[in-house]
């Protein structure tokens with residue numbers, strides 16, 4: 731953490747970071763943003779944050795009429811990767827069963843066809859994504875299986891250990907700047923930093939120093955407090971590119987239990 735970090739950062743994370751530094755380590759952080767469909771002011775602001783803080787960004791995008799323009803906009807940014815954020819990002823779960831676009835009754839063939847069509851839509855738009863991010867972080871078993879024989883090489887959901895399954899690597903996000911119950915809004919710096927402190931303590935105590943922690947944002951849902959906190963966070967901590975994190979941490983791999 732940089733010395734100029736705000737007081738709350740030093741108060742909540744200072745001791746934990748000192749313990750890491752004494753052991754010769756620093757947390758490995760990467761950054762994923764979800765729900766991009768089009769260009770716009772919020773996206774420009776996000777890309778500006780990424781550029782100014784030299785923070786590589788994985789942008790999980792949804793295929794649609796505005797995807798080609800989105801890809802062209804992101805192409806101008808050297809360290810922004812486009813990922814596939816589901817097929818259509820439409821919830822198909824029955825009432826009371828949470829959110830997700832693949833239900834248990836969906837056949838593998840149907841899921842394969844959806845994935846193929848989605849990958850093609852990204853290729854037509856000029857992007858060559860290799861990461862799949864399931865909407866609502868709901869990773870159905872059929873999706874994992876379908877990805878095994880596609881152009882996708884990795885998946886990212888929420889709060890699991892990194893791992894490899896049938897040829898599919900997994901790197902999750904863990905630190906959400908928003909809370910979602912009753913509508914997306916800023917999680918609050920205390921809640922966010924307390925969770926980060928807990929994740930760091932878990933990694934330190936089990937000596938999983940290289941196990942990454944993923945920052946998760948949703949640029950279309952950020953209010954002023956969220957943007958302000960994100961700015962402080964990116965100024966305080968170095969962020970690594972998703973591909974670098976995945977190739978550098980093979981020691982921390984565990985079996986994929988999707």
Ligand SMILES: [Zn+2]
Nearest residue numbers: 764765865866
């Ligand atoms: Zn989403």
